[in-house]
Amino acid sequence: MPPYLSVIIPAFNEEARIVHTLEEVVAHLSKQAYGWEVVVVDDGSSDGTLGVVTEWAACCENVRIEAMPHVGKGWAVRHGMLSSTGERRFMCDADLSMPIGQVDAFLQKMSEGYDVVVGSREVSGARRFGEPALRHLMGRAFNYLVRSLVLRKFQDTQCGAKCFRSEAAESLFRHQRIRGFGFDAEILFLARKEHMRLVEVPIDWYHDPDSRVRPLIDSFLMLRDMILVRWNHIAGRYRTTRPLRRAETEPEPIEGVVAVVVPTFNEAENVSELVERVLSLDIPESRIIIVDDNSPDGTAEVIRRLADRHHGRIELVSRPRKMGLGTAYEEGFSRALAGGADYVVQTDADLSHEPEEIPELIRTLERVDVAVGSRYAPGGRVGDGWPLRRRLLSSVGNRGMRLAAGIEVRDATTGFKAFRAEALRAIDLTRLRCRGFGFQAEVAYACQRLGLRVAEHPIEFNDRTRGQSKMSLGIVIEALVRLALLRFRR
Ligand SMILES: Nc1nc2c(ncn2[C@@H]2O[C@H](COP(=O)(O)OP(=O)(O)OP(=O)(O)O)[C@@H](O)[C@H]2O)c(=O)[nH]1
Ligand SMILES: [Mg+2]
Incomplete structure (x- = not known):
């Protein structure tokens, strides 16, 4: 039986924080009535992340680690989304900038029939803690660019917390091409193109001074990614052939070896x-x-x-x-x-x-x-x-x-x-x-x-x-x- 919820945590050189994150996540999920799994995707870390998580996961059967060569956050999330099995697939950052308890609000929205629920630090009701003003300004400037290039009406595309219905995750992430930080915007772009039901939910966000995001370089790279998304779209690279929803009548399983x-x-x-x-x-x-x-x-x-x-x-x-x-x-x-x-x-x-x-x-x-x-x-x-x-x-x-x-x-x-x-x-x-x-x-x-x-x-x-x-x-x-x-x- 697939679990109800898969939590996907991409990790790159997170040796120092990941154990605390796993403790918080598992503590919260253990209190829930539904089945769950946690998938940490190690993005080819050069520190001890892989070892630390492997050791930790050995004691908790619902937690596992996927080891990948270092490619980028987008690719790690993609791998987690496609190798997990939950009916709901939730991605969050390894630093838990958004405390895990708020996942309940995402699941609530999903039960209202949404395909994709996007954590937002900008919609009304959201709160930010400890973020330097300059940093915030840069984030907004980038968001403005994203909005004008690919995603109108979205307040915040880059928040690490997003939740997907399994069919949505499988169809979207399979068509993902962007491997780095710009993948969020690409996924949302595809979701909109496929006429999925999307919604933003307000969250509490705690800025981590040790964040892996490099404001200038990463904003620049993301801009490049946004142009790529547009280009891929024009070049017809996102043409999908797979139906989003599974067929009503499942065919018989294959017999024989x-x-x-x-x-x-x-x-x-x-x-x-x-x-x-x-x-x-x-x-x-x-x-x-x-x-x-x-x-x-x-x-x-x-x-x-x-x-x-x-x-x-x-x-x-x-x-x-x-x-x-x-x-x-x-x-x-x-x-x-x-x-x-x-x-x-x-x-x-x-x-x-x-x-x-x-x-x-x-x-x-x-x-x-x-x-x-x-x-x-x-x-x-x-x-x-x-x-x-x-x-x-x-x-x-x-x-x-x-x-x-x-x-x-x-x-x-x-x-x-x-x-x-x-x-x-x-x-x-x-x-x-x-x-x-x-x-x-x-x-x-x-x-x-x-x-x-x-x-x-x-x-x-x-x-x-x-x-x-x-x-x-x-x-x-x-x-x-x-x-x-x-x-x-x-
Ligand atoms: N074991 C083994 N596998 C090989 C060898 N050469 C290619 N392959 C595998 O054969 C499969 C087909 O190779 P590809 O490089 O994808 O060749 P292709 O599909 O004809 O062309 P592209 O898709 O354009 O790369 C892949 O799974 C390769 O990893 C080989 O010498 N030995
Ligand atoms: Mg090939």
């Missing part, structure tokens, strides 16, 4: 979200097999921590060096089959494919052997965020490979597929020649030659928002040559 195979190279910033999203799908018997090629960014370490938390549901295959995509799949697939999977899914770690589409891919397997998540099938699309160069590379590469090997499926290079176990066994993976990127197309070719039933399920593909792409023109050319040779030999 599902293994999701994910190759990773430098995906430390993406794997936790991927894992949480996959494991929260309505698939009772799912496992994730991650094949990591000794990523220098510490991906394996992140996975180990996840594996501890989700006991028995995550398997890490650590390889000594970058051995290529093809062999990574080969290894992941054989583990999946050896582990008794009925269905095997492959997906990239960079969240370009929505994990929420996995159940649909598997349902497609009721009538075929292989389901292909396809950008190029009718109804499929590539998100607007993909730069022209990558779009061209993908489209030309895809066409080229189809032509070279005579592949019928419209998206030959997609990394998002589902196989029935028997079908995957029928493809002798050890005989495939393409060790790198061409592997995807070679599998498509093999399916065709074996006469397997293949169906394309249209998907939206979005550019990765974190981490580096490993794709290049060289890789595409190499794959093309190999595929052409393959067909020629046959």
Whole structure:
């Protein structure tokens, strides 16, 4: 059962304050009749925050810590919002500038039907304590800019206390692009764009002299972020495809054992979200097999921590060096089959494919052997965020490979597929020649030659928002040559 309330606390170098904050928060929540959880997201602190919270959380089962590389407050909150499960998701600052007892007022508002409740230091009834006048003035000046650029009518966008209904949190934070302090305004902008019900509630605010906000630099960075929000909007990057409210009738859960195979190279910033999203799908018997090629960014370490938390549901295959995509799949697939999977899914770690589409891919397997998540099938699309160069590379590469090997499926290079176990066994993976990127197309070719039933399920593909792409023109050319040779030999 998911808890009623998740409290998300982003923390960057908060060793000195975080324990006191946790004590206050837990003391307040323990008195409530509802279920709750506290998620501290460590934003790659260089002090002892991670250690202190880990130790503290060991004694309190409702409190956990999520360790992230240092990216920014916005990214930490996003991670907390998407990896927590409460019906209400409340974010607050690690210094508790707003005493936690006031969360009740937020929840009260939510019960009146609001989707997003925003703590405000400016609306009538709010009080500020101990804030230097100059600081306040700068805050107001910034707010004026924000209002005129992106958010009319909001008195205070930057207060760290906000509460979201679960569906709102999931839809908003998934579309978030801003990683730093400007994310609040972006989220509110998106909420308004989606016609969510928003309200500001007055709060008591105690200024902390040790605040992490640097007035000048951060105001400047936020201004830049606001311009970015506007720009992203104009460029169509916030076009949403996901319905805000969940469907009235939930589809049946997936029966059978599902293994999701994910190759990773430098995906430390993406794997936790991927894992949480996959494991929260309505698939009772799912496992994730991650094949990591000794990523220098510490991906394996992140996975180990996840594996501890989700006991028995995550398997890490650590390889000594970058051995290529093809062999990574080969290894992941054989583990999946050896582990008794009925269905095997492959997906990239960079969240370009929505994990929420996995159940649909598997349902497609009721009538075929292989389901292909396809950008190029009718109804499929590539998100607007993909730069022209990558779009061209993908489209030309895809066409080229189809032509070279005579592949019928419209998206030959997609990394998002589902196989029935028997079908995957029928493809002798050890005989495939393409060790790198061409592997995807070679599998498509093999399916065709074996006469397997293949169906394309249209998907939206979005550019990765974190981490580096490993794709290049060289890789595409190499794959093309190999595929052409393959067909020629046959
Ligand atoms: N184990 C392993 N994984 C890899 C290797 N190269 C890429 N990957 C992973 O394969 C998946 C796809 O790689 P991407 O870099 O996203 O390539 P792409 O999706 O074709 O292109 P972009 O989305 O534009 O980056 C990701 O999960 C990568 O981390 C590799 O050599 N070994
Ligand atoms: Mg990718």
